[in-house]
Amino acid sequence: MGASFFGARVVRLEDAALLTGRGRFTDDIRIPGTLHAAFVRSPFAHARIGGIDAAAARAMPGVIGVWTLADLPEELRGKSLLLLLPNPAISQPLMPTVLAGDEARYVGEAVAVVVAETRPLAEDAAAAVIVDWDPLPAASDARDALKPGAPVAHSGTENNIAARFVNAYGDIDAAFVRAAHVVREDILHHRGGGHAMEGRAVLAHHDAEESRTMVWSATQAPHQVKRNLIGLLGWDENEIDVIAPDVGGGFGPKAMFYIEEAIIPLLARTLRRPVKWTEDRREHFLCASQERDQYWNVEAAFDAEGRLLGVRGTMIHDNGAYIPWGIVSPLISSTTVPGPYVLPAYRLETTVALTNKVQVTPVRGAGRPQAVFAMERLMDAGARALGLDAAEIRRRNLIPADLMPYDVGLIFRDGKPVTYDSGDYPRCQAEAEALAGYAGFEARREAARAEGRVIGIGIANYVEGTGLGPFEGATVRIGPSGKIMVASGAAPQGQGHRTTMAQLCAEKFGVGVADIEVVLADTTAIAHGVGTFASRIACNAMPSVHLASIDVRDKAVRVAAHMLEAAEEDIELEGGKAFVRGVPEMALTLGQIAHAVAGTPGYALPPGLDPGLESTHYFSPAAAAYCNGTHIAEVEVDVETGHVTILRYVTGHDAGRLINPLIVDGQVQGGVAHGVGNALFEALHFDAEANPLTTTFADYIIPGACDVPWAETVHIESPSPLNPLGVKGAGEGGTIPAAAAIVSAIEDALKEYGARFPYVPVTPSDIVGAIAAAEA
């Protein structure tokens, strides 16, 4: 056997093409004769559509056509997009048609599509489509939307309640009766959008000769795009290929299926010409999924020693106008609250509100940052009430390692009990504290104070269910060329799947990672796929690559043993060749071995061997693997300007065994950056009529190179027992507790002012305002 690549900091196979301009993002794909689409979108959050006059637009130069809902095939007109994740708690499963018909329900909802020879001509014509808008009262703030008599987001409905559910266990009332201390927090947690640097994009090309439609989409889930197309358009499986080529970041919103992904292929087939649509940034702000607002009213009961007795409360979740991913985000929020703590009793009542805003679906962290923020604020409040240090009160409540696996008492979104599979939470916090020099902070505070600087420290813990099933697959195949190929539905958007999969496969054959060809995100290359979201690829796809590689290696050895007339146990695989141990000159290439089982017409295969050097595995984990971590932020606050500088940022991170620490560290660092954005910058504002007020990167601030600290990371590798590699997901942990840790540090810095920030983002004006209020 050759080198083991598991655990090595292997540089990425993806990079060279992306660094030389040879990346192939959807908008980079050029097919001669391509037409371009632009959408006519609602300027109102809620409006009745009286009529659409596209005559002038249709007459403009270069315009091929304009389609409203009424112009689409009859069987599509009455169909709504599929609600991908149904749940019995959903009382109003409201989903859009591919174009709005009688009513538009958020600013940006598409009502017509224009196709022209160029994008500028399509946009010119879209601006010339005249829509008879009759504005209606809009549901904007989710709390107001739930009040009696509030305007309904969908005309003809009774109210704006999409779902209500309770997650609870233990005797919560008794916990509060016997509490020594009760603390309460009323929180507005705002989360922004995903804001991948590449917006969404769709290109479709119908090959009339082959009667197939090729669809390229900047998606996280090509197999789901295909499934939705089949469901909506009634096309056969064999008529559609969906490919996610290079995708410029995902972060959740690209896991959704969007109306543009249905319309562009339909028009390409109708017009018999390729059609492309590339989202611009304004459209991304208006039409791509966001995560937005949750309102938490929660209280925690502690005993006299600071041990948690119970947490209870209510939460309102703004889901926007539709619920394509059901109630996944608020459900995850609700089941994430207990986190790493022994929490004997819990009750959270959640209401999911419909509003006249674009739909909410998961954004990196998927409801967890909100839950962690709520829980960690309660821990901070408990520490204040008891006069304990913030790390100490957490230490007293962390689940001891010897209680693993630990059954929390809740049901996760996969319908299975929330059972933490492995981990050592006390050790993780202790190692993070050691790296951060937590114990020495008060001395640093004093030294800073002597220099006239105000600094603070904050700590936050989290547990994250990763690796949701049901499966992700991989095919490993060696053909007569001898090339080893891995195919998987695990569509990447920068996570380095190609490299990680090559690592797992190459070591089975004694070849280098660059010798493995990895084909991803192509529905023709592998029959089934789920997609890349929910930090699920490590736990689902990677074991599939591992198991399929072992199968193919074992078969190559069997065939080689037969061909070399040797015992299987005497065959070695090295450098892409099989030989009898000690006789390297008697070697067969993998190509020769593959040829032997590729079949010669009329001749039998070697006895006991089936055709091909190929294996497919769809690994299906029994349950979610729970990773965990501790984040510690040390910040300096400029009390004059309100500016926050993150001086140090430390993460204790346990995502099980690491296949490629270089890539995992990159995921943590990037995740922290997103969390910094949530803590300090990112806010999608809407007015009372639900008009979006933040539609550019000038209004909506994404952190830059001067804002993001280095995330110094200590990895604790508690193997997951739920997959053969012992891995857990690592894509979201960097984001999840970051806002909680940073806001806690800001409050700690300003503790002499008693400043409280029960919300994010915390902006300089919030800080200056809090200080002024304290001094008034």
Place this chain on the structure above:
Amino acid sequence: MTEKTDITLTVNGRDFAVTVEPRRTLADTIRDDCGQTGTHIGCEHGVCGACTVLLDGEPVRSCLMFAVQAEGREIRTVEGLAADGALSPLQQAFIDNHALQCGFCTPGFLMLATGVLERDPDIGEDELREVLSSNLCRCTGYQNIVKAVKSAAATMKAGR
């Protein structure tokens, strides 16, 4: 507005005769008319910097310029960085330091940093970070980009 005009753009030393509307941006022209799709468009309002190219050696947002304004100027894009198939020290440093994930913003960062290092090879870390903060990246959290540019600066200095 839609009346077209003939111009010649010089991209990576090669002349492209193109016919464009006056309103056409340099970014669209480089991608669609010159076929150099390595330059990406992330926001079209001059904030993200994914479309950064070098214009007579200076980093500019190609989404904020019209193509007609770039006539007669020397335009450099990501496709011109590698010489005879050999990656530039900066490109290699991006690989070695895992300074890219999805790679969409990367061409903009490469052109920005190339321009900066050519102008000021001895740039200090704080100033470098300040300059790099003119572009946005959503994947990496920037640390590895800063590391890569510093490392490339050292390599280039050693090779001078």
